[in-house]
Amino acid sequence: MPAVFRPAALRPAAAVAAALGPDGPFPDVPLGRVRERRWLHYALVSRDHELGVVANIAWLGPSPEDPLRRPRCTAILLVHQRSAGWCASQFNAHTLSPPWSAFRAPNPHGAPGRFEIAAASGRVGLALDLVRSSRPCTSQCAPFADDQHLRWQSETGVLARGDLTFAGRLFPGVAAVGYHERVRGYWGWPELGGWVFGFANDPAGPVDAAPETAVVFTLIQPRDASDAACASVMLWRRGRLVRHFPRRCVTAAVRGALDRDRVQQVPELANLFGVPPMQPIPRRLVIAASMGRDEVVLDFACAGAARIVIPNETGVAPFSVHEVIGPCDVQGHLGNRAFGFRTHGIVEFAGGADAD
Amino acid sequence: MPTDSAAELLVETIDALSRRAPAIVAAAAKEMQGIRLALHFGDASHASLQASHSRLLARAERLPEPDVEVHFDDRSMNLLFDLERRPVDELAAGSLDVRGERPSVLAVWRVFQLLSQRASGLRAVQALWQAYRDRRPRPWGALRETVPAPAATPAPRRTGWRALDYLAARHPEELEEPDAILGGTVGAPARVLWDGRTSRSWWALPATHDADLMETLASCKARVREELREMIPDREPRADLYDLMRAYPAREGKGLRPTLTLATCVALGGRAEDAVRTAAAIEMFHNGFLVHDDIADESTHRRNLETLHEEHGVGLAVNTGDAMNLLAIDAVLANLPTLGLARTLALIHEVVHMCRETVEGQAIELGWIRRGTVPEADAEYFTMSTKKTGWYTCITPCRMGALCAGVTDPSLLARFDAVLRLVGVAFQIQDDVLNLIGEEALYGKEPLGDLLESKRTVMVIHLLRTADTATRERVGALIRTPRSAKTVADAEEILAAMRGHGSIDYAVALADRLAHEGARRFEEDLAFIPENEAKAVLRQIANYVTTRPL
Numbered sequence: 001m002p003a004v005f006r007p008a009a010l011r012p013a014a015a016v017a018a019a020l021g022p023d024g025p026f027p028d029v030p031l032g033r034v035r036e037r038r039w040l041h042y043a044l045v046s047r048d049h050e051l052g053v054v055a056n057i058a059w060l061g062p063s064p065e066d067p068l069r070r071p072r073c074t075a076i077l078l079v080h081q082r083s084a085g086w087c088a089s090q091f092n093a094h095t096l097s098p099p100w101s102a103f104r105a106p107n108p109h110g111a112p113g114r115f116e117i118a119a120a121s122g123r124v125g126l127a128l129d130l131v132r133s134s135r136p137c138t139s140q141c142a143p144f145a146d147d148q149h150l151r152w153q154s155e156t157g158v159l160a161r162g163d164l165t166f167a168g169r170l171f172p173g174v175a176a177v178g179y180h181e182r183v184r185g186y187w188g189w190p191e192l193g194g195w196v197f198g199f200a201n202d203p204a205g206p207v208d209a210a211p212e213t214a215v216v217f218t219l220i221q222p223r224d225a226s227d228a229a230c231a232s233v234m235l236w237r238r239g240r241l242v243r244h245f246p247r248r249c250v251t252a253a254v255r256g257a258l259d260r261d262r263v264q265q266v267p268e269l270a271n272l273f274g275v276p277p278m279q280p281i282p283r284r285l286v287i288a289a290s291m292g293r294d295e296v297v298l299d300f301a302c303a304g305a306a307r308i309v310i311p312n313e314t315g316v317a318p319f320s321v322h323e324v325i326g327p328c329d330v331q332g333h334l335g336n337r338a339f340g341f342r343t344h345g346i347v348e349f350a351g352g353a354d355a356d
Numbered sequence: 357m358p359t360d361s362a363a364e365l366l367v368e369t370i371d372a373l374s375r376r377a378p379a380i381v382a383a384a385a386k387e388m389q390g391i392r393l394a395l396h397f398g399d400a401s402h403a404s405l406q407a408s409h410s411r412l413l414a415r416a417e418r419l420p421e422p423d424v425e426v427h428f429d430d431r432s433m434n435l436l437f438d439l440e441r442r443p444v445d446e447l448a449a450g451s452l453d454v455r456g457e458r459p460s461v462l463a464v465w466r467v468f469q470l471l472s473q474r475a476s477g478l479r480a481v482q483a484l485w486q487a488y489r490d491r492r493p494r495p496w497g498a499l500r501e502t503v504p505a506p507a508a509t510p511a512p513r514r515t516g517w518r519a520l521d522y523l524a525a526r527h528p529e530e531l532e533e534p535d536a537i538l539g540g541t542v543g544a545p546a547r548v549l550w551d552g553r554t555s556r557s558w559w560a561l562p563a564t565h566d567a568d569l570m571e572t573l574a575s576c577k578a579r580v581r582e583e584l585r586e587m588i589p590d591r592e593p594r595a596d597l598y599d600l601m602r603a604y605p606a607r608e609g610k611g612l613r614p615t616l617t618l619a620t621c622v623a624l625g626g627r628a629e630d631a632v633r634t635a636a637a638i639e640m641f642h643n644g645f646l647v648h649d650d651i652a653d654e655s656t657h658r659r660n661l662e663t664l665h666e667e668h669g670v671g672l673a674v675n676t677g678d679a680m681n682l683l684a685i686d687a688v689l690a691n692l693p694t695l696g697l698a699r700t701l702a703l704i705h706e707v708v709h710m711c712r713e714t715v716e717g718q719a720i721e722l723g724w725i726r727r728g729t730v731p732e733a734d735a736e737y738f739t740m741s742t743k744k745t746g747w748y749t750c751i752t753p754c755r756m757g758a759l760c761a762g763v764t765d766p767s768l769l770a771r772f773d774a775v776l777r778l779v780g781v782a783f784q785i786q787d788d789v790l791n792l793i794g795e796e797a798l799y800g801k802e803p804l805g806d807l808l809e810s811k812r813t814v815m816v817i818h819l820l821r822t823a824d825t826a827t828r829e830r831v832g833a834l835i836r837t838p839r840s841a842k843t844v845a846d847a848e849e850i851l852a853a854m855r856g857h858g859s860i861d862y863a864v865a866l867a868d869r870l871a872h873e874g875a876r877r878f879e880e881d882l883a884f885i886p887e888n889e890a891k892a893v894l895r896q897i898a899n900y901v902t903t904r905p906l
Contacts, residue, residue, distance in 0.1 A: 196549065196558055221555050229555030252549040253519035254558060259536035260627040272696035274762055277625020279559035280888070284546075288519040297517050299526075352559030
C-alpha cells in the first residue's frame with residue numbers, strides 16, 4: 001500500500017519564532033548559545049492500543065561557524081505498531097510550519113488543528129487533527145550543573161484523529177489520545193545525565209472529551225550526584241490539573257530488564273556507526289505518590305522500546321533517549337474517591353549509555 | 357519425578373546446579389575440599405556431600421565417620437531457599453545443629469552461604485524447592501499466609517504502597533515472564549530509583565554473577581538452529597546437497613558455540629538477535645569442518661549417527677562440506693545491512709583468521725598421523741588443539757560476539773584469547789577422556805574411536821612418554837597401524853596400557869588444572885565486561901569444564 005504522504009509538500013520545520021507559544025515561563029528570546037534548546041514533544045497512543053506515536057521537533061542554538069546565527073532544527077517521528085515494533089524517520093522529518101502546539105494562541109478547546117509530520121522517505125508519517133481537551137500544568141523547572149536547566153510544561157488529553165503510515169502501510173482514521181509538551185532550556189547532555197518520564201490517559205469515557213483521569217510523572221536525574229534530582233507526579237481529572245505531588249511525595253522503583261532484542265535503535269543510520277552499547281531498560285516501573293489522603297500508583301510494564309541516538313553538540317559520544325511503550329495499571333485515591341484504570345502508556349528512559 | 361525426602365531434594369539441587377550453574381558448584385567445591393559432610397533431616401532422611409576436584413558429590417545416604425555433621429529440622433531446611441523470609445528472623449532455637457572441627461564447620465557454613473545466596477536466585481532452583489514446599493506445606497503453612505496476596509483488580513481501599521514495596525510484593529507473571537533468547541533465568545530484585553530524597557540512576561543495574569547455563573544453551577541453540585534452517589536455500593539439487601546440509605546441523609550438539617557468541621554480544625551491551633546470524637555462520641563452518649574432518653579421520657559415527665561420507669559417499673560429503681563453508685561466508689556478509697560495513701569487515705577478518713588456525717591445526721595433526729609420529733610434550737598438543745578446535749569452538753565465537761556488540765578494540769578482543777584457549781584445551785582433553793571412558797549414548801561418537809583413528813591425545817602422549825620400552829614400542833606400532841587394519845582389540849590394548857600407566861588420571865588432572873586456570877583468568881582478563889546475566893553465562897561455561905561429569 002502506498003504511503004499517504006508526499007513529504008516534499010511539507011517543509012523541514014525551520015521557523016522557531018512562532019513555534020513555541022506565548023511568553024511567560026518561555027520568553028521568546030533568540031537562541032544564542034549552542035546548547036540552548038526548545039522542543040515541542042508529542043506522544044500518542046491509539047485507543048485500541050495498536051499504534052503509538054512519538055514526535056519531537058527541536059530547535060537548537062546556532063553553530064558558532066554560522067555567520068547568520070540561524071537556529072538549527074531537527075524533527076523526528078517514531079511510530080510503533082504492536083506486532084511489528086518501531087519505525088522511525090531520520091532527524092530530518094518534514095512537517096507543517098509552524099507545527100501545531102497547544103501552547104500557541106489562539107488555540108481554543110474543541111477546535112481541531114492540523115499536525116503533519118513525515119519521514120523524508122515517506123516510509124513513516126502522520127496527518128492528524130489534534131484537539132485540546134485539557135489545560136496545561138504550570139511550568140516545571142529542573143536546575144543543575146551551575147546555570148544549566150530544563151524547563152517544561154505539559155498538557156495531557158490531546159485528542160487525535162487521522163491517518164498514520166507505518167513502514168509504508170497506511171492506517172486510516174486512527175483515533176488516539178496523548179500528551180503534548182514544550183521544553184525550553186540550556187543544557188549539555190553529559191551534565192543532564194538522564195530522566196524518566198511518562199504518562200497515562202484513562203481510555204474510558206467519550207472519545208471527544210478529556211480523559212476522566214490522566215497522570216504524568218517526571219524524574220530528572222542529573223549526572224552529578226550533588227545536583228538535586230527533580231521528581232513530580234501530576235494528576236488531571238476531566239481536563240483539569242487537580243493534584244501535583246512534589247518530589248518528597250514521590251517514590252519510584254524498577255524491576256528486571258527488558259530483553260535488548262525488544263529495543264530498536266533509531267534512526268536506522270545509527271546502526272551503521274559505532275554507537276556505545278545501550279543500558280538495559282527496566283522491565284517494570286512503578287511510580288507511587290501520596291500526599292495527605294490522596295495517592296496514585298502507576299505500574300508500567302515495558303513491552304517494546306526504541307533507542308533514539310541523539311548527536312551530541314559538544315562531544316563525539318551521542319545521547320540516548322529510550323521511548324518505551326507498554327501496558328500500565330493506574331490506581332489511587334483522590335478526595336476519598338478511588339479510581340483505577342488499565343491502559344497503554346509511553347515512558348521515556350533517557351541517558352544510560354557509558355558515553356552519555 | 358517428585359522429590360519426597362529432603363535428602364533427595366538436596367541431591368537433586370546439587371545435580372541441577374552442576375548442569376545449570378557450574379560456577380556456583382566450583383566455588384562451593386573449593387570451600388569443601390577434603391571435608392566429608394553428613395546431613396540429617398527432620399524427615400529422617402540422610403545425605404552426604406563431598407568435593408572431588410571441582411565437583412560436588414551428593415548422595416542420599418548416611419555417611420560414616422563424617423568430618424562435619426549438620427542436623428536440619430523441616431523448618432530450617434525450608435528456609436535455605438525461601439526468598440520470602442530471612443532465615444535469621446525465622447530460625448527456631450535448636451532447629452539447626454552443626455558439629456565438627458571449627459575450621460571445617462566454618463567451611464561448611466561458607467558452602468551453605470554460597471549455595472543459598474547464589475543458587476537461590478536461579479528460577480529453576482526456586483521451582484524445585486517451591487514444588488517440594490508445596491508437597492510438604494505443614495511446617496511452614498502458617499507463615500506463608502502472612503505474605504500479602506496480590507490483588508487482581510484495582511483495590512477499592514487505600515493502597516499505602518511505596519513504589520519498592522509495591523514491586524517487591526506484586527509481580528504478576530504475565531508482565532515478567534522471561535521470553536528472551538538470553539536472560540531471565542535468575543530472579544531480579546526490585547530497586548529504588550527515587551525515594552523522595554535521593555536518586556539512583558535507572559541504568560545503574562545491580563551486578564548479576566550467576567545464570568542458568570542449561571536453559572541458556574537450549575534457547576541459544578534453538579534460535580541459531582532456526583537461523584541455520586533459513587540460511588539453507590530451498591532449491592535443487594535438494595537430495596544431493598541442500599537436504600544433506602539441512603540434516604547435518606540438525607544433529608544434536610551442546611549449543612556451546614552459539615551460546616558463547618550470543619552471550620558475549622549481550623554481555624557487552626549488544627542485542628542477541630544481532631549476533632544470531634554470526635553464530636549460525638560459525639555453526640555452519642563447524643559443520644563443514646566436521647564433515648571434512650570425519651573423512652580425513654575415517655570416522656564412522658558423529659553425534660550418534662553415521663558420518664556423512666559413510667551415509668552418502670565421500671564425493672557428496674566433500675562437496676557438502678565445501679558448500680557449508682561457502683554458505684557460512686555468505687551468512688557473515690549478510691550482516692552488512694544490520695551491523696554496518698566496519699563490523700562486517702571485522703567479522704570477515706575474524707573468520708579468515710579462524711579458518712587459517714583451523715586448517716593449520718588440522719595439518720599438524722594429519723602430519724603426525726601420516727609420519728607416524730607422536731609429540732613428546734603436552735605443549736605441542738596444546739598448540740595443535742588450540743589451532744584445530746580451540747579457535748572455532750571457543751575463541752572466535754566470543755571475539756565475533758564482541759564484534760557484533762560493536763567492540764572492535766584489538767586489545768579488548770585479545771582478552772578472550774588466553775582464557776578461552778585454556779578452557780578450550782581443557783574441554784578437548786575431557787572430550788578425549790570421554791571418548792575412552794564415557795557412555796557412547798552421551799558422547800555421540802563411536803566408542804574408542806580416537807584410538808582406532810590413532811588420534812594423538814594427551815593420554816597417548818603421556819603413555820609413550822612414561823611407558824617402558826617394550827610397551828612404548830608395542831603401542832607405537834599399534835598407533836602407526838592404519839585404521840582399516842586396526843581392530844577393537846588393538847584399541848582396547850592401548851586403553852589397558854593407558855589405565856596401567858595412569859594416563860587417563862593424568863589427563864583428568866591436567867584438564868582440571870587448565871580449567872581452573874581458565875576460570876581464574878576469566879575473572880582477571882574479562883573484568884572489563886560488566887557483571888550482568890550474559891557475562892554470568894560465560895562464567896558458567898568457563899566453569900562448566902571443571903564440573904563436567906566424567
